[in-house]
Amino acid sequence: MTRRGWLKVGLASWGWGMLSCSHSFTQPGTLGSARVVVAGGGFGGLNAAKALKRLAPELHVTLVERQAVYSRCPGSNLVIAGIEPMDTLVHDYADSAQGMDIEVVRDSIVGVDSRTRRVKLQTGNTLPYDRLILSPGIDFRWNDIEGYGESASLTIPHAWKSGQQTQLLRDQIASMRPGGIVLITAPENPYRCPPGPYERASLIAHYLSGHNPKAKVIVLDAKTKFSKQAAFSQAWRQLYPGMIEWLSPELEGGIDHIDARNRVVHTEFNRHPADVLNVIPPQRAGDLARLAGVTDETGWCPVDPLTFESRLQAGIHVIGDACSAAPMPKSAFSAQSQARYCSAAIVALLSGQAPAFPRLINHCYSFVDPSRAISVTGVYGYETSTRSLTTLSSGETAPNGDWLTEGLYAHDWYDLIMEETFG
Amino acid sequence: MRMITRHGMPLLLFLAWSSGMNSAWGVIVNDESLARGCAGCHGIRGEGHGALPPISGRPHAALEKALRDFKSDQRTATVMQRISKGYSDEELARLARYFANRPMR
Numbered sequence: 001m002t003r004r005g006w007l008k009v010g011l012a013s014w015g016w017g018m019l020s021c022s023h024s025f026t027q028p029g030t031l032g033s034a035r036v037v038v039a040g041g042g043f044g045g046l047n048a049a050k051a052l053k054r055l056a057p058e059l060h061v062t063l064v065e066r067q068a069v070y071s072r073c074p075g076s077n078l079v080i081a082g083i084e085p086m087d088t089l090v091h092d093y094a095d096s097a098q099g100m101d102i103e104v105v106r107d108s109i110v111g112v113d114s115r116t117r118r119v120k121l122q123t124g125n126t127l128p129y130d131r132l133i134l135s136p137g138i139d140f141r142w143n144d145i146e147g148y149g150e151s152a153s154l155t156i157p158h159a160w161k162s163g164q165q166t167q168l169l170r171d172q173i174a175s176m177r178p179g180g181i182v183l184i185t186a187p188e189n190p191y192r193c194p195p196g197p198y199e200r201a202s203l204i205a206h207y208l209s210g211h212n213p214k215a216k217v218i219v220l221d222a223k224t225k226f227s228k229q230a231a232f233s234q235a236w237r238q239l240y241p242g243m244i245e246w247l248s249p250e251l252e253g254g255i256d257h258i259d260a261r262n263r264v265v266h267t268e269f270n271r272h273p274a275d276v277l278n279v280i281p282p283q284r285a286g287d288l289a290r291l292a293g294v295t296d297e298t299g300w301c302p303v304d305p306l307t308f309e310s311r312l313q314a315g316i317h318v319i320g321d322a323c324s325a326a327p328m329p330k331s332a333f334s335a336q337s338q339a340r341y342c343s344a345a346i347v348a349l350l351s352g353q354a355p356a357f358p359r360l361i362n363h364c365y366s367f368v369d370p371s372r373a374i375s376v377t378g379v380y381g382y383e384t385s386t387r388s389l390t391t392l393s394s395g396e397t398a399p400n401g402d403w404l405t406e407g408l409y410a411h412d413w414y415d416l417i418m419e420e421t422f423g
Numbered sequence: 424m425r426m427i428t429r430h431g432m433p434l435l436l437f438l439a440w441s442s443g444m445n446s447a448w449g450v451i452v453n454d455e456s457l458a459r460g461c462a463g464c465h466g467i468r469g470e471g472h473g474a475l476p477p478i479s480g481r482p483h484a485a486l487e488k489a490l491r492d493f494k495s496d497q498r499t500a501t502v503m504q505r506i507s508k509g510y511s512d513e514e515l516a517r518l519a520r521y522f523a524n525r526p527m528r
Contacts, residue, residue: 357452359457361461363463377502378509392508392510393507401501413472413475416473
């Protein structure tokens with residue numbers, strides 16, 4: 001790997017890879033003329049833009065986002081279950097970066113030239129940058145599951161990006177025949193929001209137990225185990241006895257194909273007809289990452305989590321769901337945390353200083369009913385020998401944990417992250 | 424960052440080595456960087472939010488005792504027992520001092 005213009009400092013024999021910025025497009029101490037472009041206005045991008053301005057108000061920060069409004073995924077399972085209204089998910093960008101001196105450009109990026117450090121916009125403008133932060137989220141691997149392409153998603157929702165898809169799944173569940181079957185297919189790791197499919201099953205069961213009590217929820221999984229499995233299984237037995245069935249690929253042999261017209265999932269050993277079919281497809285980094293040349297053969301973006309700079313393109317940082325920051329999971333919490341560490345590292349680099357070592361946290365709540373939540377937690381340190389993250393502690397809510405208190409925290413955490421991101 | 428800008432890289436490298444770079448906690452993480460992670464639940468100023476408690480401006484000794492008690496499971500919590508185990512005792516002491524010195528909101 002070549003890192004043009006970078007000087008390695010330190011003790012290579014220790015595998016110590018601390019990098020010092022000997023040459024950047026901006027000279028040290030001239031932060032005021034430095035430009036950072038942030039692409040993507042989700043939890044990663046907006047928090048990065050805000051963190052940059054908090055840390056270095058003199059920095060010129062531009063946020064590029066193609067949509068006028070953002071529809072959030074966290075909390076969308078509450079909408080699907082009819083617990084919260086759809087409009088609570090939608091946020092207007094005009095309100096999000098006010099008073100922070102962030103230039104918001106509503107446009108699509110059609111090219112990234114990492115050599116001259118410029119992004120090209122659909123309207124024909126170009127934006128020069130010293131550092132580019134990409135937070136493009138995910139796109140789907142259409143047709144990886146035979147029979148499930150983009151056109152099938154118009155009738156068989158994924159609802160794994162928020163918006164019309166969320167409403168479609170909500171409407172289908174609300175109008176399902178009495179005693180019908182909701183079938184959710186869950187993908188192989190890694191994907192956005194590992195506990196999400198199981199929270200969804202829980203909250204749909206909550207809705208059905210009040211409105212369609214003979215209905216069933218089946219989760220057909222590509223994995224043999226899943227996030228917070230012990231507590232979810234306990235919640236399903238306790239709150240929705242007999243209603244939710246989880247099927248391991250050990251029993252099913254994996255999905256062979258989907259008959260979208262008839263809403264039937266064919267596995268290697270069985271066929272599963274559904275009244276409402278929700279396919280959560282396999283995923284990859286958002287298209288913008290591919291355009292910028294920062295994805296590898298996995299479809300995700302390898303980064304050095306010291307700075308979240310791409311391992312493939314100097315000067316481009318990738319945060320949020322799109323980056324490979326294993327063992328950190330892909331979540332809004334992770335994206336916000338990565339945004340803040342990445343921003344601090346960029347301010348250090350632009351100032352000619354060494355970036356501080358990070359100590360990241362992820363903490364994800366899942367509701368099992370409107371007032372009870374369970375969580376998974378990880379604390380991640382930086383491993384200099386491999387330039388990757390390592391888990392320093394982790395854990396999940398116990399099956400006999402205090403779900404009601406976690407439910408209170410979960411609601412307040414949603415409020416907090418929304419206020420800090422979009423407020 | 425303060426340590427780096429005042430003394431430059433060699434001291435940082437020396438400190439990292441002398442205090443056991445190969446310990447379970449790995450490299451030296453400065454106070455700002457350690458504290459950055461806490462903001463995910465306690466807010467960017469450590470001000471708390473609703474049931475999520477504030478941590479800025481609280482007495483140093485009480486904060487440090489709480490963090491140590493969470494780590495040793497002498498105090499039960501929903502989440503903090505898991506989080507606190509991701510930090511050395513010395514790091515928890517630095518976090519307590521850092522947040523005690525932050526203005527209460």
